[in-house]
Amino acid sequence: MSTDLEVRFKNIYPGKYFLSFSKEDLNTYLKFRSWLPGEEVIDGIEKAGESNMNCVLRVRTNERSFIIKQARPWVEKYPQIDAPVERNAVETRYLGLMGEDVELKIQTPELIGSDTDNFILVINDLGGEPFSFLYEHNSKLTGEDCKSMMAYISRLHQLKPVNFPENMAMRVLNHEHIFHFPFIEDNGFKLDDIQSGLEGISWIYKRDKVLKQKIESLGKLYLGEGKALIHGDYYPGSWLKTELGFRVIDPEFSHIGHPEFDLGIMIAHLLMTGHSEEIIPAMSRYSSEQAVDNELIAGFAGTEILRRLLGVAQLPLKLNLENKKALLDQASDWILSGMIRHE
Template identity: 50%
Template sequence: MTDLTEDSSLADLQNLPYWLPGEHPIKSEPAGESNMNLVLRIQTSHRNLIIKQSKPYVRKYPQIPAPVDRIEVEYRFLQEIARDAWIKDRVPKVVFFDAESHILIMEDLGKGLDFSKIYSGEKTLTEDEIIQLVDFLSRMHGLKVDEFPVNMKMRLLNHEHLFQFPFLEENGFDLDTIQSGLQALSLTYKRDVQLKEKLKLLGDRYLSPGKVLIHGDFYPGSWLDVSSGIKIIDPEFGFLGEPEFDLGIFLAHLDLAQQPELLRGSILSAYSNPLDLQLVGQFQGMEILRRLIGIAQLPLTLTLSQKAKLLRKGKYLILN
């Protein structure tokens, strides 16, 4: 079994059994800040590739175990949605999959940035970008998918950090290390029995089987801005679930990034499939709360009072 690292030498890479006849790697570098997996950008004598390998832990938080077969879910996801020609052009093309070594090799979409700069105010989403993102969700959710991995291990890992850990009063994570005063602010939500009861029901729904293929982590870190347009990456949290989850996550990150209110209406009006808007709002509220008081922090530039306002909004969306 092949075990890659960010420091893997060109000689180590040359020994991999994935190359074309006469092909050899000539440059290797990390491909951005991946949270979950090791991701390398490889330039060879013939082409440019992305090599992704899953490990039995979260790359950004090695102390958190993670199912190593998540890379197979990503492979299956990319294969499934490639049936739609429009979507196929907006995700990486699979070049090779090695199940034993948990390695997925894809075409290199080109050097680009994700959309994380919207959190700092350096970027505002345009109406055209919103339409591209919503079109992707509409088409993906409209696909007829009969079989897909349940992906329950990844969902259970995600469930803990979406619906449970952020709301434990004693979880060992001091939010004052993120921003002074945030720990005290969080206690209102960690001690709210009604809120936690609603989150329990919402979490059970997240773990229940659905009929729609969803991305499972549709936030700005999964949107890549390259010269040919917006590409969608990192679908390892995908499963057959409810489309409201993807839409709720999408809307929550517009709130967290303080994007113009007008864009929120554009998303819901452009989406072309039936929706339970109350459920969208509940998932939206959950994501706002967990991103502010959970371990999966974002590069936000919000003041404490701005976070307090968002926390109140998140609670309202969940309870109402």
């Protein structure tokens, strides 16, 4: 981290602890918090994996390994972009709730420690790797993974915690990149740099007034009041394939919202990773107390596909222009028809 960013951090939040890669610094901090008891000492520190927004480290000690995560007031991958630090308190609350549920606790990291003053949390190391490999390889979710993916989200949507934080600053950030920015005609984002010819194709969707109106009203719903606790980022980057099975991490976008949002995001990524055949069987496993609105699911799913192909949060998809055009057409059909259907 460059010095000017350190200065910036200290200016905004004077006296806050700044996670460092130095063993000595981290050792002092962890001992002070009593998270490294007795004779336990740090053997090594490494980046936990590909992280987007936060500083996420794996700490190896003489006894175990664990994950320490800090939400800084910027996006770790793009430090020039500000990011709300309240996400740390949201993630902490969510993980605490998971720990109280007999089933969800098995599929979520355990909260070992929390220091919300410094926007830090410590969770157990689940090992494994995120399911992001689905984008690059021709690999598939197993039947067991699909079952766990649906069991988790079904159970989560039945929780009705009181006073769960609104998480509005994170929702506003997400709203911008899902429902707004990708559809602005002159947003300055050079799609031809991603793939030659993508810019030309994008005009079809960016100039479709009816489509854009639908997306705008879906965006309003996203920011509005909801009825259940949702994960808020239920896609392969938040799913871990571990030796013990399918696990779920990174609930920093969670809020009381629309279950259809989680389901739509999940379906969008199933389609983009070549799981179109698995969508209907997966959805048949979804069980919730309240009925879900299929039109809303189709709308959120379609919007997620459009924004992943046309917006800044690109995925490592190995698709040619023709494949992308087919996905974009299917996505806008889902939004306009309000149905998940195949040509």
